[in-house]
Amino acid sequence: MTIWMILPVLLPLVGGLLQLMVRRYGLPTQRVLGLALAGGLLIASIKTLMVAQSGETYVYYLGNWPAPFGIILALDRLSALMTLLTAVLALAALAYATVTRVDEKGAHFHILLQLQLFGLNGAFLTGDVFNLFVFFEVMLLASYGLILHGSGAKRTRAGLHYVVINLVGSTLFLFAVGTLYGTLGTLNIADMAQKVAAAPAERSGLIAAAGLLLLIVFGIKAAMFPLYLWLPRAYANTSAPVAAFFAIMTKVGVYAIVRVHGTVFGEHAGDLAWLHMPWLLAGGLITLVLAALGVMAARGLREQVAYLVLASVATLLVAVGLNRPEALAAGLYYLLHSTLLAAAFFLLADMITRERGNASDSFETIVRIQNEKWLGAGFFVAAVAIAGLPPLSGFLGKIMILDTALEHPWRWGILASVLTASLLILVSLTRAGSFLFFRPQAIESEEGAQIDAPPPVRGLWIVGSLLAAAPLLALFAGSVTAYANETVAQLQQVPLYIEAVMQNQNTWENK
Amino acid sequence: MEFLIALSVGVLSGCGVYLALRSSTFPVVVGLTLLSYAVNVFLFSMGRPKVGAPAVLDAAAETYADPLPQALVLTAIVIAFAMTAFVIVLALKARDELGTDHVDGAGETQISNSKEAKAS
Numbered sequence: 286m287t288i289w290m291i292l293p294v295l296l297p298l299v300g301g302l303l304q305l306m307v308r309r310y311g312l313p314t315q316r317v318l319g320l321a322l323a324g325g326l327l328i329a330s331i332k333t334l335m336v337a338q339s340g341e342t343y344v345y346y347l348g349n350w351p352a353p354f355g356i357i358l359a360l361d362r363l364s365a366l367m368t369l370l371t372a373v374l375a376l377a378a379l380a381y382a383t384v385t386r387v388d389e390k391g392a393h394f395h396i397l398l399q400l401q402l403f404g405l406n407g408a409f410l411t412g413d414v415f416n417l418f419v420f421f422e423v424m425l426l427a428s429y430g431l432i433l434h435g436s437g438a439k440r441t442r443a444g445l446h447y448v449v450i451n452l453v454g455s456t457l458f459l460f461a462v463g464t465l466y467g468t469l470g471t472l473n474i475a476d477m478a479q480k481v482a483a484a485p486a487e488r489s490g491l492i493a494a495a496g497l498l499l500l501i502v503f504g505i506k507a508a509m510f511p512l513y514l515w516l517p518r519a520y521a522n523t524s525a526p527v528a529a530f531f532a533i534m535t536k537v538g539v540y541a542i543v544r545v546h547g548t549v550f551g552e553h554a555g556d557l558a559w560l561h562m563p564w565l566l567a568g569g570l571i572t573l574v575l576a577a578l579g580v581m582a583a584r585g586l587r588e589q590v591a592y593l594v595l596a597s598v599a600t601l602l603v604a605v606g607l608n609r610p611e612a613l614a615a616g617l618y619y620l621l622h623s624t625l626l627a628a629a630f631f632l633l634a635d636m637i638t639r640e641r642g643n644a645s646d647s648f649e650t651i652v653r654i655q656n657e658k659w660l661g662a663g664f665f666v667a668a669v670a671i672a673g674l675p676p677l678s679g680f681l682g683k684i685m686i687l688d689t690a691l692e693h694p695w696r697w698g699i700l701a702s703v704l705t706a707s708l709l710i711l712v713s714l715t716r717a718g719s720f721l722f723f724r725p726q727a728i729e730s731e732e733g734a735q736i737d738a739p740p741p742v743r744g745l746w747i748v749g750s751l752l753a754a755a756p757l758l759a760l761f762a763g764s765v766t767a768y769a770n771e772t773v774a775q776l777q778q779v780p781l782y783i784e785a786v787m788q789n790q791n792t793w794e795n796k
Numbered sequence: 797m798e799f800l801i802a803l804s805v806g807v808l809s810g811c812g813v814y815l816a817l818r819s820s821t822f823p824v825v826v827g828l829t830l831l832s833y834a835v836n837v838f839l840f841s842m843g844r845p846k847v848g849a850p851a852v853l854d855a856a857a858e859t860y861a862d863p864l865p866q867a868l869v870l871t872a873i874v875i876a877f878a879m880t881a882f883v884i885v886l887a888l889k890a891r892d893e894l895g896t897d898h899v900d901g902a903g904e905t906q907i908s909n910s911k912e913a914k915a916s
Binding site: 415422460464 | 812816821831832834835839841842844864865868871879882883886887889890893894900901
């Protein structure tokens with residue numbers, strides 16, 4: 286059984302090396318191999334999810350070293366869910382890159398994508414904070430390459446900011462890891478949870494400082510206020526498949542907070558229990574309002590979508606920060622919805638941009654586009670889902686989060702900011718949609734800029750299948766929330782997680 | 797000894813933060829490098845360094861040097877080395893494409909101006 290859980294990590298690593306080797310046979314081979322690998326990863330992730338469905342925490346002891354000393358991979362429902370989501374996004378991004386030939390705009394696209402998958406899946410499956418750092422670095426190094434893929438002065442500038450802030454983040458990560466190791470003497474998440482619970486009171490200040498430092502690091506990844514400024518530019522200026530795939534990158538930060546802080550600073554941590562929650566909630570609310578203002582102020586469609594990603598991750602942070610099991614479950618549902626929809630929206634924005642020729646995605650020039658029926662329909666679905674209107678999944682996710690927020694002491698603040706942000710986003714998307722699709726009708730006679738790229742109709746299928754997530758998630762909301770509830774129930778039981786990780790210590794000692 | 801290590805970590809990270817906040821790319825790169833040096837020394841000191849203690853090989857030894865921080869520092873050095881190389885190349889690319897070594901590329905208008913100046 287445990288062999289399945291290492292596949293999502295191993296497959297992209299081997300795949301990346303294979304891609305490097307088949308590079309000399311040209312792009313067509315790389316594309317076929319990439320799609321096959323992504324498909325294989327999807328199958329492996331589905332199988333992993335089915336394994337994790339049993340509710341047990343599976344632990345893989347690398348090199349068979351006993352738990353707190355060796356390195357482990359731990360699989361539970363949350364990790365399996367994140368791996369599956371990553372595989373779906375990777376397949377969509379890769380297919381779109383192949384259809385629109387983005388991958389020929391620079392070297393190593395396919396290799397970097399595989400290595401990024403390796404880093405992501407490793408981060409989702411590791412049970413050890415230092416390995417989390419290493420997998421973060423693998424993921425980031427690949428993402429630096431991907432975000433700069435193609436070229437252009439704007440992309441380079443945004444990429445430079447992205448790289449520098451993440452390097453500072455890595456340094457902070459190491460400082461936090463060092464402090465935690467110095468005070469707790471371990472870096473295994475399960476063991477850390479035990480040690481924090483048993484830590485003497487005079488150490489708690491130091492542990493809290495390290496924990497909050499770690500929160501800053503994950504906050505950079507999750508783009509939490511005031512650490513979000515890198516995101517809009519980086520996402521708006523990179524190529525569309527990369528931006529779509531990076532919809533998962535901010536969620537890695539949220540995942541790491543749930544995993545590390547939720548386990549180590551959970552309810553068993555005594556004085557230090559839930560020390561990160563107020564920061565998360567406040568940070569999430571401020572980010573949400575600022576992101577909504579950013580959506581309003583955006584001058585181009587891709588910039589607007591980048592701010593929408595920010596708004597969705599802010600809503601997630603609020604859901605986690607509410608610190609209630611129901612809110613976290615609602616947050617997981619929202620995570621699925623927002624990641625898939627944001628990716629779809631990035632690809633859709635790219636298709637619209639391509640059809641607009643020289644006008645690009647700017648909200649300043651009016652251009653009549655071909656294919657407007659399908660693109661307009663796609664935009665409508667994406668906008669309704671992202672803004673959180675019924676009957677699509679965004680509405681369900683938001684209403685579940687707000688429902689649990691009603692019992693929180695800050696309920697008026699939360700309600701006011703979430704609802705105001707939703708209203709602002711709705712207004713801006715309405716404006717954007719009518720600008721892009723309705724205004725050109727009025728000036729029919731004026732034929733817009735020449736279309737240089739052929740309208741990639743096959744791209745529509747990929748966008749469409751990602752957009753289908755919105756009605757599907759709404760239709761199967763029952764079973765998805767049931768899975769989310771089970772996931773959260775499993776996350777709540779920290780002692781079981783610790784027991785699962787530490788079990789092979791005894792067998793080792795008996796040898 | 798403790799004072800020296802604490803002082804060197806403090807001075808290194810202070811200089812690193814100052815340089816990382818500068819506006820041209822080269823000082824930023826140097827600042828990031830200094831920060832990574834600081835964190836390496838810091839990680840090392842978190843294992844409570846001992847003088848003359850053996851590695852974990854001898855079961856009879858009463859005290860031994862903590863191997864984990866050494867492994868961590870080694871990993872951190874390798875990663876920081878790769879990252880520094882990458883940032884230098886990226887900074888060169890940015891200098892080339894933006895026509896300036898300012899981290900913000902000195903604004904879009906100036907980029908187009910400098911391009912026009914080159915063209916003319």
